[in-house]
Amino acid sequence: xxxxxxxxxxxxxxxxxxxxxxxxxxxxxxxxxxxxxxxxxxxxxxxxxxxxxxxxxxxxxxxxxxxxxxxxxxxxxxxxxxxxxxxxxxxxxxxxxxxxxxxxxxxxxxxxxxxxxxxxxxxxxxxxxxxxxxxxxxxxxxxxxxxxxxxxxxxxxxxxxxxxxxxxxxxxxxxxxxxxxxxxxxxxxxxxxxxxxxxxxxxxxxxxxxxxxxxxxxxxxxxxxxxxxxxxxxxxxxxxxxxxxxxxxxxxxxxxxxxxxxxxxxxx
Numbered sequence: 001x002x003x004x005x006x007x008x009x010x011x012x013x014x015x016x017x018x019x020x021x022x023x024x025x026x027x028x029x030x031x032x033x034x035x036x037x038x039x040x041x042x043x044x045x046x047x048x049x050x051x052x053x054x055x056x057x058x059x060x061x062x063x064x065x066x067x068x069x070x071x072x073x074x075x076x077x078x079x080x081x082x083x084x085x086x087x088x089x090x091x092x093x094x095x096x097x098x099x100x101x102x103x104x105x106x107x108x109x110x111x112x113x114x115x116x117x118x119x120x121x122x123x124x125x126x127x128x129x130x131x132x133x134x135x136x137x138x139x140x141x142x143x144x145x146x147x148x149x150x151x152x153x154x155x156x157x158x159x160x161x162x163x164x165x166x167x168x169x170x171x172x173x174x175x176x177x178x179x180x181x182x183x184x185x186x187x188x189x190x191x192x193x194x195x196x197x198x199x200x201x202x203x204x205x206x207x208x209x210x211x212x213x214x215x216x217x218x219x220x221x222x223x224x225x226x227x228x229x230x231x232x233x234x235x236x237x238x239x240x241x242x243x244x245x246x247x248x249x250x251x252x253x254x255x256x257x258x259x260x261x262x263x264x265x266x267x268x
Contacts, residue, residue: 016047025054166195166250168229170222173247177261180223180232180245184265187219187234194222195229195250202231205248209257211235223247225260242266 023029024037041047072080173179196202202220203213217233224230225247235244243266249258 014044014046016041016044016050018050021047021050022054025051166229168222168224168227169194170224172224173226173232173261175226175261177225177245177247177263180247180261180263181265183221183223183232184219184234184243184245187221187232190219190221192221194231196231196248196252201253202233202248204254205231205252205257206233208252208254209246209248209259209262211246218243225249228260230260237264237266240267 020037021041024034024041027034029037041051171179171183173183191199193199193202196205206213215235217235219234221232222230223232229250230247231250232245232247235246236242237244242264244262244264246262247260249260252258
C-alpha cells in the first residue's frame, strides 16, 4: 500500500488523512486500493463522520443546480447602476437615466446554510465557487440589455426635420459653381460621396434631377458651395475636354434633387 492511502501518521488506519477520505469518497482511487480501505474506514466512527459530512455537502451542492439564482447583492447593484449611468451619459450627453429606487434594488441574500467540514487541520482545502456568482452575471447581462433597449438610437440622419445640416467639407466653390472647373483634374477617378455617404443615395439624387443613374460619373467628390455641404459629380458630354459638373445638396433624395449648380466647363 502506498503512502497516499496511509493515515497522517504513516500507518494504515486512523487517524485518516482527509485528502485520502475525500479521494475515496470521490471514487478517484483504483478499485483494489478502494476495496482495501472501505472496510477500515467504515469501521472508524471519526472517518465515517467525515464521509457523512461529504455526502451532505455533495447533496447541498447538487441541489443548487435546480435552485433559482439569488438576487444580486445591493453593493454590486449600486456599482452596476453607476457604471451604466456613466456610460449612458458619455454616449448620450444631455440624456439621463432614472435611478432605481431602493425598493427596486435587490436586497442582499442570506447565505444558505450548507454543512461545512473544517479541513484546515488535515491539509489542503477544497473550495468551490457556486450560486450567487451566476446570479451576478445573469442580473448584469439583463441590466445591460434593459439599458440598451431603453436608450433609442439618436444618430442624426440627413434630411430628418429639425436636424442640423452637416458641416461643409471639401474645397469651396461659388454658388454658381465658379472655381469648380479647377477641381476636375484631381476629381477624375475619385468616388468620395461625402455627406451622401454611399452610391445609392447619390443615385437617388441623380434620378431626382432627371439624369440617368446608370451613367457612371467620371468622378465624385464633396464640395463646399457657398457654405453649403454638397457633392459634385463629373459627367462627360461627348466632346473632348468638356465636362458637365452637377452639385447636389446634402438633403437631396427622391423627389428633391437639391441641385446647387449645374454647369458645363471646358472646350465648347
